[in-house]
Amino acid sequence: MSNYHIKNLEEYFAVYRKSIRQPELFWQEVAEEHFVWRKRWSKVLSWDFNKPEIKWFEGAQLNITENCIDRHLNTKADKTAFLFEPNDPKEPAQHITYQQLYERVNKMANVLKSQGIQKGDRVCIYLPMIPELAMAVLACARIGAVHSVVFAGFSAGALATRINDCDARMVITSDGSFRGNKTIDLKGIVDDALEHCPGTSSVLVVERTKNKVTMKPGRDQWLAPLLEGADVHCTPEWMDAEDPLFILYTSGSTGKPKGMLHTTAGYMVYTAYTFKNVFQHQSEDVYWCTADIGWITGHSYIVYGPLANGATTVLFEGIPSYPDFSRFWDVIDKHKITQLYTAPTAIRALAKERLDYVTSHDLSSLRILGTVGEPINEEAWHWYNDHIGNKRCPIVDTWWQTETGGILISPLPMITPTKPTYATLPLPGIQPVLVNENGIEITDNQVDGRLCVAFPWPSIARSIWGDHQRFKETYFTAFPGKYFTGDGALRDEVGYYRITGRVDDVIIVSGHNLGTAPIEDAINEHPAVAESAIVGFPHDIKGQALYGFIILKDTGTSRDRDNLSREINQAITEHIGPIAKLDKIQFVPGLPKTRSGKIMRRILRKIAAGETEGLGDTTTLLNPEIVEEIIQGKI
Numbered sequence: 332m333s334n335y336h337i338k339n340l341e342e343y344f345a346v347y348r349k350s351i352r353q354p355e356l357f358w359q360e361v362a363e364e365h366f367v368w369r370k371r372w373s374k375v376l377s378w379d380f381n382k383p384e385i386k387w388f389e390g391a392q393l394n395i396t397e398n399c400i401d402r403h404l405n406t407k408a409d410k411t412a413f414l415f416e417p418n419d420p421k422e423p424a425q426h427i428t429y430q431q432l433y434e435r436v437n438k439m440a441n442v443l444k445s446q447g448i449q450k451g452d453r454v455c456i457y458l459p460m461i462p463e464l465a466m467a468v469l470a471c472a473r474i475g476a477v478h479s480v481v482f483a484g485f486s487a488g489a490l491a492t493r494i495n496d497c498d499a500r501m502v503i504t505s506d507g508s509f510r511g512n513k514t515i516d517l518k519g520i521v522d523d524a525l526e527h528c529p530g531t532s533s534v535l536v537v538e539r540t541k542n543k544v545t546m547k548p549g550r551d552q553w554l555a556p557l558l559e560g561a562d563v564h565c566t567p568e569w570m571d572a573e574d575p576l577f578i579l580y581t582s583g584s585t586g587k588p589k590g591m592l593h594t595t596a597g598y599m600v601y602t603a604y605t606f607k608n609v610f611q612h613q614s615e616d617v618y619w620c621t622a623d624i625g626w627i628t629g630h631s632y633i634v635y636g637p638l639a640n641g642a643t644t645v646l647f648e649g650i651p652s653y654p655d656f657s658r659f660w661d662v663i664d665k666h667k668i669t670q671l672y673t674a675p676t677a678i679r680a681l682a683k684e685r686l687d688y689v690t691s692h693d694l695s696s697l698r699i700l701g702t703v704g705e706p707i708n709e710e711a712w713h714w715y716n717d718h719i720g721n722k723r724c725p726i727v728d729t730w731w732q733t734e735t736g737g738i739l740i741s742p743l744p745m746i747t748p749t750k751p752t753y754a755t756l757p758l759p760g761i762q763p764v765l766v767n768e769n770g771i772e773i774t775d776n777q778v779d780g781r782l783c784v785a786f787p788w789p790s791i792a793r794s795i796w797g798d799h800q801r802f803k804e805t806y807f808t809a810f811p812g813k814y815f816t817g818d819g820a821l822r823d824e825v826g827y828y829r830i831t832g833r834v835d836d837v838i839i840v841s842g843h844n845l846g847t848a849p850i851e852d853a854i855n856e857h858p859a860v861a862e863s864a865i866v867g868f869p870h871d872i873k874g875q876a877l878y879g880f881i882i883l884k885d886t887g888t889s890r891d892r893d894n895l896s897r898e899i900n901q902a903i904t905e906h907i908g909p910i911a912k913l914d915k916i917q918f919v920p921g922l923p924k925t926r927s928g929k930i931m932r933r934i935l936r937k938i939a940a941g942e943t944e945g946l947g948d949t950t951t952l953l954n955p956e957i958v959e960e961i962i963q964g965k966i
């Protein structure tokens with residue numbers, strides 16, 4: 332029996348049992364079976380969730396790009412590594428082979444070195460979904476620089492916060508990005524951000540849209556001419572197992588974004604292992620994950636996991652609605668995609684459109700469907716199953732987080748019987764537990780609990796960059812000795828898990844994780860605003876959308892308020908990005924607060940959802956009368 336690849340349900344149970352009873356032996360055997368190590372580990376695992384400190388494969392040395400690229404060259408040099416599908420379907424797709432990837436990544440790595448980037452330096456990558464994005468990530472990993480990719484939909488303000496937080500010396504960007512029929516001036520956004528980033532001394536610019544850009548002498552350089560002269564060989568930097576690989580920001584329920592720190596060996600082992608099993612990858616597959624590399628899904632399941640398995644992985648620059656709503660189905664038909672991994676929000680948006688967008692395409696190449704990012708509702712699950720999978724492709728509802736690095740709970744396709752809206756069973760090595768608010772373990776079925784994990788797995792984040800205390804407080808303090816996910820979940824009678832949603836102040840909008848605090852901060856900067864509170868409310872396509880309750884300093888006229896609403900969304904776009912815009916704004920005379928001054932979001936959530944009956948106990952409020960005033964629409 333292979334330790335690396337699970338082939339049937341008995342094997343799953345056997346492997347799972349072993350992974351719980353002898354976790355170190357289990358992960359050691361996985362690590363031995365599939366990867367290239369320059370030096371073997373001296374200890375598989377040491378951990379303490381109270382500190383917290385987690386170390387996997389200590390003493391080992393490796394380079395993740397040797398595992399993702401070099402070792403495939405003997406057998407797969409001419410196999411497509413990345414299949415690039417541009418925004419405009421008229422522009423030809425590009426097949427980048429493993430050999431070409433090797434050369435292009437090494438060239439870029441040599442350019443980074445020639446610009447003075449060394450092991451441990453942080454490099455911020457702000458690029459659209461073009462091959463250079465994946466190559467920049469891998470080039471950093473090749474030389475041991477720590478990449479921090481910022482999704483290219485974030486605003487200049489959000490970009491500057493992230494650049495400064497990780498103290499990035501260099502930014503890699505492009506002249507622009509294509510998004511449907513729009514072009515976005517990425518370089519201009521970087522220029523604005525860098526006004527506030529004194530520590531960033533160089534910018535490399537990829538040419539994509541041929542937008543006119545200003546190049547700041549001494550700071551900005553075009554990448555292409557630098558690549559021309561660069562050598563196609565670059566000896567990998569031998570990294571310690573626990574050396575940082577990347578920082579990726581995720582929203583928190585308070586204050587600034589959290590730079591989740593992931594390290595090298597454990598992340599590699601876990602993402603490769605889960606990719607192989609959750610997608611039952613076979614060598615001829617053409618696998619497509621529609622996420623952006625700016626999110627963890629793209630890091631783990633477009634770049635590292637697939638490449639560590641020698642897979643062909645699609646890089647899609649476009650959006651589902653351009654040139655029309657058949658784009659996904661067109662890409663599947665054109666490239667004979669075998670696995671499609673996408674978000675419930677995309678499924679819901681596409682399910683609303685005419686069915687002949689789907690039926691006019693041949694989707695018979697598909698074998699496995701995946702979803703990620705938020706709970707998938709039953710209706711969307713069935714539409715995906717019936718119309719995209721034609722009832723013959725298992726759906727893997729994969730639950731995980733930026734912090735977990737890889738998928739923790741998911742069916743194995745063709746192996747685990749699926750159940751709509753259930754992420755089903757934990758993957759090997761994962762020990763989920765449900766606890767009540769007092770931290771007592773829930774053993775009953777179908778009782779909503781807080782989802783924790785009792786034991787470390789190789790790709791768990793190691794810290795929050797620059798703020799280990801916050802790491803401890805956010806994830807390891809509420810339920811001592813356990814990792815707290817921030818999610819609620821149920822378990823059914825056979826042990827299947829159903830994720831019910833966030834239990835903190837994070838709201839998942841269209842699969843994007845948004846913290847309420849930074850949005851409220853952006854709103855409160857508007858001179859007319861006294862205070863604000865954001866909650867999520869159910870939305871057909873986005874899953875959750877944002878509802879803002881806003882107190883004005885001066886109530887003004889209704890025309891003023893229309894303008895104000897626009898200005899508030901403008902302020903949010905500038906500070907965070909368009910993904911955080913409010914769908915509904917209600918100006919209110921006050922906010923329900925507890926005696927300690929905390930906003931009672933539970934009540935606001937009910938009002939936002941239109942559930943104004945049975946608001947529960949409001950007697951502990953400092954100002955119970957405000958609830959009725961808000962419901963009445965008083966200003």
Ligand code: WT7
Nearest residue numbers: 628703704705706728729730731732733830844
């Ligand atoms: C949060 C993490 C993991 C990559 C994308 C999001 C929610 C994620 C599922 C799922 C229900 C899910 C959780 C989680 N979530 N996948 N299959 N079912 N909820 O990463 O931005 O770090 O967000 O997304 O609430 O905590 P992220």
